[in-house]
Amino acid sequence: xxxxxxxxxxxxxxxxxxxxxxxxxxxxxxxxxxxxxxxxxxxxxxxxxxxxxxxxxxxxxxxxxxxxxxxxxxxxxxxxxxxxxxxxxxxxxxxxxxxxxxxxxxxxxxxxxxxxxxxxxxxxxxxxxxxxxxxxxxxxxxxxxxxxxxxxxxxxxxxxxxxxxxx
Numbered sequence: 001x002x003x004x005x006x007x008x009x010x011x012x013x014x015x016x017x018x019x020x021x022x023x024x025x026x027x028x029x030x031x032x033x034x035x036x037x038x039x040x041x042x043x044x045x046x047x048x049x050x051x052x053x054x055x056x057x058x059x060x061x062x063x064x065x066x067x068x069x070x071x072x073x074x075x076x077x078x079x080x081x082x083x084x085x086x087x088x089x090x091x092x093x094x095x096x097x098x099x100x101x102x103x104x105x106x107x108x109x110x111x112x113x114x115x116x117x118x119x120x121x122x123x124x125x126x127x128x129x130x131x132x133x134x135x136x137x138x139x140x141x142x143x144x145x146x147x148x149x150x151x152x153x154x155x156x157x158x159x160x161x162x163x164x165x166x167x
Contacts, residue, residue, distance in 0.1 A: 003118075005111045007104055014101040021094040028087040035083045039076040042069060 005011070046069040053059045 005108050011104040018097040018101050021097040025090040025094045028090040032083040032087045035080040
């Protein structure tokens with residue numbers, strides 16, 4: 001009978017930690033993509049502008065708009081850098097959780113191999129015992145049937161050689 005893996009509870013905990021870390025990594029990557037998308041949209045807005053400047057007020061407004069957009073791009077760059085750092089941290093956390101789970105998974109696999117080998121040894125011992133009993137029963141039956149059969153007594157004495165070939 002197979003023994004249960006004694007570290008199964010710890011392995012389940014490591015898998016739960018790995019799943020949590022994977023969830024945090026996915027969220028961090030989503031936030032990073034969102035920041036990159038917002039930055040791209042802001043850059044496109046900055047590139048889109050009036051084709052002709054008709055007076056000084058319009059030129060002032062365009063300059064103020066571009067300065068504001070550049071400030072917003074700088075803020076979005078800072079947000080993207082922070083989100084990149086968070087994603088890198090989440091990736092490292094996931095890697096550590098995965099390494100912890102892999103070690104236990106290898107132990108579990110080795111345990112399963114050993115338990116299977118133990119089961120096979122036990123089964124083989126049982127089969128050997130059954131075969132031995134069957135062989136002993138056949139021998140007993142053969143001995144019983146030969147003892148009940150009439151035996152012929154030889155009329156001539158049989159010669160049994162002694163050790164060393166002397167007669």
